[in-house]
Amino acid sequence: xxxxxPRPEAEAAEPGTAAESxxxxxxxxxxxxxxxxxxxxxxxxxxLVALVIAVVWTLPTAGLFISSFRPAEQIRTTGWWTFFGSxxxxxxxxxDVLFGSANDGRLxxxxxxSFVITLPSTVFVLGIAALAAYALAWIxxxxxxxxxxxxxxxxxxxxxxxxxxxxxxxxxxxxIGEVQLLPAWELxxxxxxxxxxxxxxxxxxxxxxxxxxxxxxxxxxSLFEAARVDGAGHGxxxxxxALPLIAPALVSLGIFQFLWVWNDLLVALxxxxxxxxxxxxxxxxxxxxxxxxxxxxxxxxGAFVSIIVPLLVFFLLQRYFVRGLLAGSxxx
Amino acid sequence: MEFxxxxxxxxxxxxxxxxxxxLGVIGLMLVLLDAPRSKxxxxxxxxxxxxxxxxxxxxxxxxVIRTTVLSFYDRSGDxxxxxxxxxxxxxxxxxxxxxxxxxxxVLFAPVLATAVGLLYAVLIDRSRFESLAKxxxxxxxxxxxxxxxxxxxxxxxxRPADQEQYGLLNQIVVWFGGEPQLWLLNQPLNxxxxxxxxxxxxxxxxxxxxxxxxxxxPTETVEAARIDGAGPWQLFSxxxxxxxxxxxxxxxxxxxVQTLKVFDIVRTMTxxxxxxxxIANEMYSQAFSQxxxxxxxALAVFLFVLVIPLVVLQIRRNRKARELA
Numbered sequence: 001x002x003x004x005x006p007r008p009e010a011e012a013a014e015p016g017t018a019a020e021s022x023x024x025x026x027x028x029x030x031x032x033x034x035x036x037x038x039x040x041x042x043x044x045x046x047x048l049v050a051l052v053i054a055v056v057w058t059l060p061t062a063g064l065f066i067s068s069f070r071p072a073e074q075i076r077t078t079g080w081w082t083f084f085g086s087x088x089x090x091x092x093x094x095x096d097v098l099f100g101s102a103n104d105g106r107l108x109x110x111x112x113x114s115f116v117i118t119l120p121s122t123v124f125v126l127g128i129a130a131l132a133a134y135a136l137a138w139i140x141x142x143x144x145x146x147x148x149x150x151x152x153x154x155x156x157x158x159x160x161x162x163x164x165x166x167x168x169x170x171x172x173x174x175x176i177g178e179v180q181l182l183p184a185w186e187l188x189x190x191x192x193x194x195x196x197x198x199x200x201x202x203x204x205x206x207x208x209x210x211x212x213x214x215x216x217x218x219x220x221x222s223l224f225e226a227a228r229v230d231g232a233g234h235g236x237x238x239x240x241x242a243l244p245l246i247a248p249a250l251v252s253l254g255i256f257q258f259l260w261v262w263n264d265l266l267v268a269l270x271x272x273x274x275x276x277x278x279x280x281x282x283x284x285x286x287x288x289x290x291x292x293x294x295x296x297x298x299x300x301x302g303a304f305v306s307i308i309v310p311l312l313v314f315f316l317l318q319r320y321f322v323r324g325l326l327a328g329s330x331x332x
Numbered sequence: 333m334e335f336x337x338x339x340x341x342x343x344x345x346x347x348x349x350x351x352x353x354x355l356g357v358i359g360l361m362l363v364l365l366d367a368p369r370s371k372x373x374x375x376x377x378x379x380x381x382x383x384x385x386x387x388x389x390x391x392x393x394x395x396v397i398r399t400t401v402l403s404f405y406d407r408s409g410d411x412x413x414x415x416x417x418x419x420x421x422x423x424x425x426x427x428x429x430x431x432x433x434x435x436x437x438v439l440f441a442p443v444l445a446t447a448v449g450l451l452y453a454v455l456i457d458r459s460r461f462e463s464l465a466k467x468x469x470x471x472x473x474x475x476x477x478x479x480x481x482x483x484x485x486x487x488x489x490x491r492p493a494d495q496e497q498y499g500l501l502n503q504i505v506v507w508f509g510g511e512p513q514l515w516l517l518n519q520p521l522n523x524x525x526x527x528x529x530x531x532x533x534x535x536x537x538x539x540x541x542x543x544x545x546x547x548x549x550p551t552e553t554v555e556a557a558r559i560d561g562a563g564p565w566q567l568f569s570x571x572x573x574x575x576x577x578x579x580x581x582x583x584x585x586x587x588x589v590q591t592l593k594v595f596d597i598v599r600t601m602t603x604x605x606x607x608x609x610x611i612a613n614e615m616y617s618q619a620f621s622q623x624x625x626x627x628x629x630a631l632a633v634f635l636f637v638l639v640i641p642l643v644v645l646q647i648r649r650n651r652k653a654r655e656l657a
Contacts, residue, residue: 046455046564047455047459049451049455050452050455050456050459050465053448053451053452053455053469054452054465054468054469057468057469057471057472057532057535057536058468058471059500060483060484060486060487060500060532061471061472061475061483063483063486063487063500064482064483064486067486075498076498077495077496077498078496078498079496079497079498079499079500079503080498080500081500081503098335099335106335108335109335109339109340112340112343112344113343115347116343116344116346116347119347119351120347120350120351120354123351123354123355124354127354127355127358128383128384128387129384131358131379131380131381131383131384132380132381132383132384132385134380135376135377135380135381136381139373139376139377139380140373141373141374141377142374144377147381147385151384151388152647154388154392154393155643156589156636156639156640156643157392157396157636158592158593158612158632158635158636158639159593160593160612160615160616160631160632160635160636161392161395161396161399161632161633161635161636162391162392162395162396162399163395163619163620163632164395164398164399164402164619164625164628164629164632165394165395165398165399165402166391166395169390189342190342190343190345190346191346193343193346193347193350194350197350198387198391199391201387202387202388202390202391202392203391203392205384205387205388206388206392209384232366233365233366233376234365234366234373234376234380235361235362235363235364235365235366235376236362236366238362238380239362259474262476263475263476263477263478263479264476265476265477265478265595265596265599265600266595266596266616269616269620270620282476282478282596285478285479285482285600286478286596286599286600289478289481289482289485289600290600290603296486296489296498299482299485299486300482300486302482303478303479303482303483306476306478306479307474307475307476307479310474310475310476311471311474311475313474314470314471314473314474315467318467318470321474322540325537325540325541326540326541326544
């Protein structure tokens with residue numbers, strides 16, 4: 001039995017995909033067997049338990065979603081479940097929280113900030129990780145295994161370990177004694193986003209390189225050897241041979257990095273600052289939740305403004321998301 | 333100041349510049365790299381690995397060393413204080429509470445999230461609505477911890493008994509004739525209510541991975557067991573569980589590592605007040621809110637030390653799994 005155990009992750013990527021059609025659909029013979037198994041396993045209690053879990057997992061989000069469309073007065077006085085008795089729908093909450101006064105949150109600006117932080121951070125990690133993974137897999141040089149091991153080990157460093165020194169680096173530059181080696185960055189305005197990009201890129205790299213390496217090192221060796229024999233350099237091989245083949249892995253890692261950066265609070269709190277110019281949605285929402293925790297009409301709509309992009313990514317690209325999850329079993 | 337798109341334009345322009353410059357430099361280098369026909373592998377490797385190595389050395393390796401050093405210094409980072417920051421950690425009752433809370437998180441969140449995920453995966457396996465059922469439980473994975481915290485704060489919301497409740501949990505309590513509770517102020521219950529949020533988010537991950545493991549069990553094995561007359565429970569305990577055990581451990585360890593670092597939930601739900609703080613949150617408030625760099629660093633180092641054995645375990649399991657496969 002134990003022999004079958006370790007394999008699932010690598011092997012079952014396809015049937016495990018949630019977006020996939022129901023297994024057994026395609027083969028009629030299988031379908032009969034599956035139906036029999038189902039009859040045996042699906043007792044009344046089992047279905048009931050599954051239903052309860054599904055409801056508990058869905059209801060909190062549904063409740064918040066319904067609330068976000070109710071008039072503020074009603075949110076404050078009655079539960080969202082009374083909505084079905086007297087349905088009344090408004091977009092005021094969304095209008096207020098997106099475009100209203102600074103007190104209301106003015107999330108529209110923060111929404112833009114989230115994008116401006118997330119897109120480059122994702123592209124940078126994909127680019128640098130793909131290059132590094134290629135080198136670790138297909139370029140021969142001394143100490144290669146050691147470099148790989150080192151990068152792999154860095155996955156375990158908690159963000160908390162590097163916050164203080166990294167912040168100092170941005171604000172004071174690098175100096176040994178009296179000698180200033182690198183100046184402080186002192187970026188202002190829109191350019192202040194650069195700090196956050198760099199921080200997110202650094203924190204995303206160890207896992208990114210690891211995942212890309214898993215994938216790129218499994219490509220057939222003959223491809224690369226043939227290209228070398230034809231006289232192609234690594235630059236050409238990377239562009240023409242490797243890049244097209246690793247596109248699916250790039251999508252998978254891209255989704256992860258995108259969701260991770262979009263949903264991040266800690267890195268943004270420290271490297272993006274708290275003002276409207278640079279703070280992403282998560283920072284502003286956490287602030288709203290802290291200072292006016294009872295202003296539910298803002299919080300409900302605000303939460304959905306921040307959730308909508310990840311949910312879209314999730315539902316549209318679920319397949320790749322799951323594939324990446326099963327391949328790398330997630331950030332450490 | 334009204335929201336206007338013009339104000340946002342510089343950000344978007346800077347973003348585009350960033351992306352275009354990045355891709356441009358890489359593309360150009362890739363082309364230039366092959367121009368001189370001296371294809372020394374070592375020099376090419378420098379280009380391919382250079383950016384990653386530089387960023388990691390400056391952004392992770394050096395900071396780890398620096399933070400470790402800082403943890404032996406006082407709040408300003410000037411005076412060497414030896415182990416004082418570590419002693420402080422184990423002597424102050426409020427920090428001991430933080431350590432205890434972290435222990436509670438690590439004991440309960442991974443086990444319960446994995447248990448729910450496995451149970452659900454088994455129950456819906458090959459059912460008619462499997463993909464829908466999976467999506468429902470998996471969905472919280474995509475939501476930020478901040479969003480999840482707001483969702484659950486709404487569930488836990490409190491109104492005095494004479495008013496109508498809008499928090500679902502208190503309404504249920506009232507329906508059953510109970511008194512509404514201030515859930516998030518109620519120690520130590522509040523820590524468990526916070527843990528529930530993490531379970532809610534992570535169960536989907538456990539479910540998807542476990543479901544894949546379950547589907548990899550050969551059909552013949554299941555059939556054979558059924559022909560031998562195994563009931564659902566026997567099927568689960570004798571076939572399913574032993575087959576997915578290695579995967580189960582990987583999931584447990586992965587969620588444990590996540591749990592140790594959990595910060596957003598505590599911060600958004602209670603701000604670490606009412607005895608709910610954990611190491612990851614305390615580190616932030618010591619180092620960044622209170623300017624206690626030494627003590628914050630000591631907490632970060634302690635967190636690091638806690639994570640290491642879990643990850644070593646994980647690596648070992650991974651390697652074993654690969655050898656067996």
